[in-house]
Amino acid sequence: MRVLIVDDHEEVRDLLVRSLRREGHEVLAAATAGEARARFAAGALDVVVLDVALPDGSGIDLCSELRQSGVSTPVLLLTAHAAVPERVAGLDAGADDFLGKPFAVSELRARVRALGRRGPAMRPMETRCGDALLDFRARRAERAGVEVPLTAREWSLLELLAARSGRFVSRGEILELVWGAEVEATASLEVLVARIRRKLGEGVLRTMRGHGYALAVD
Template identity: 85%
Template sequence: MRLLIVDDHAEVRDLLLRSLRGEGHEVAVAATAGEARERLATSGMDVIVLDVALPDGSGIDLCRELRQEGTSTPVLLLTAHASVAERVAGLDAGADDFLGKPFAVSELRARVRALGRRGPALRPLVVRSGEARLDFRARRAERASTEVPLTAREWSLLELLAARAGRFVSRGEILELVWGGEADATASLEVLIARIRRKLGEGVVRTMRGHGYALVVD
């Protein structure tokens, strides 16, 4: 796979460069958001490993820019502050996975392989489901042509479901990606699903008992 490592710490870049090249990957590195943009402008990548804290900006902001430009390459965010708020911000920006610092290189390699197998996510800009219309770029939701306010976490969950094109997403994966694996988030997920159905319509989200949820797409 072709990988781009974006991190301003030379030790981290060198460690990941040696480790990932040792697995047979083609690896490019960048120390700043600006360098990352230059790399991506000249060559396509299969996975981007992106540090949140960069000297010339936020990795979350860079991820958001890439998604707005139509880049669908999977992004793994590296963060020293793996708070729920930061994870939600990253998901809203279009990130696919998170890994907190310090991390085990073996886990990073496994997450990179998993993202590479998944491939570019299909991120629909507009989805219709019954009376509901979801515009993910504008963050605008409507029901029967009337705007409906959604929270950041509701958008994160809906975008995750929409990216799977109607397939069921397991509760475990939702809890990991939307709540950061919080142990007590199961009840919060059920509340969030109920709230989305109340706002957008009962038939917008389907439940597979004991497994997870799917977005019903027209």
């Protein structure tokens, strides 16, 4: 696999480069967001390991920028240990996974392998569910031709379900990926689902009792 490491700490960057190269990966490195953009322009990548704190900007903002430009390469964010709001912001920006600092290099290698096996996420640009139209690139929702405002967390849930192409996603996975941790948020999830149905129509989400939810894509 072709892996890009983006981290401004030279020791961490060099450690990860050496470790991943020993596994047989082709590994590129960047210390800034600007260097990372140049690496993307130079050729296709299979996985990106991206630190949140960069000297010339936020890794979260860079991830969002890549997603808005249509880049679907899996992104593993390196975040401050136990910084749940930061991890949630990263997932909202389009990151595929996160790992808190400090971390075990063996776990990072395993996560990189898993993302590589998964491949680029199929992130639909638009999805229609009945009379609701979801434009994920512009983050614009319409119902019967009328624009409907959605919150960042509502978009996060809809993007997660849309990426699964109508398959059911368990409550536990939704809590992990949308809230950033498997907290006691079951009631909050049900409120979120009810709010989306109220805005976009009862049929936009399907429920599997005791398991989870799916997007009712046309």
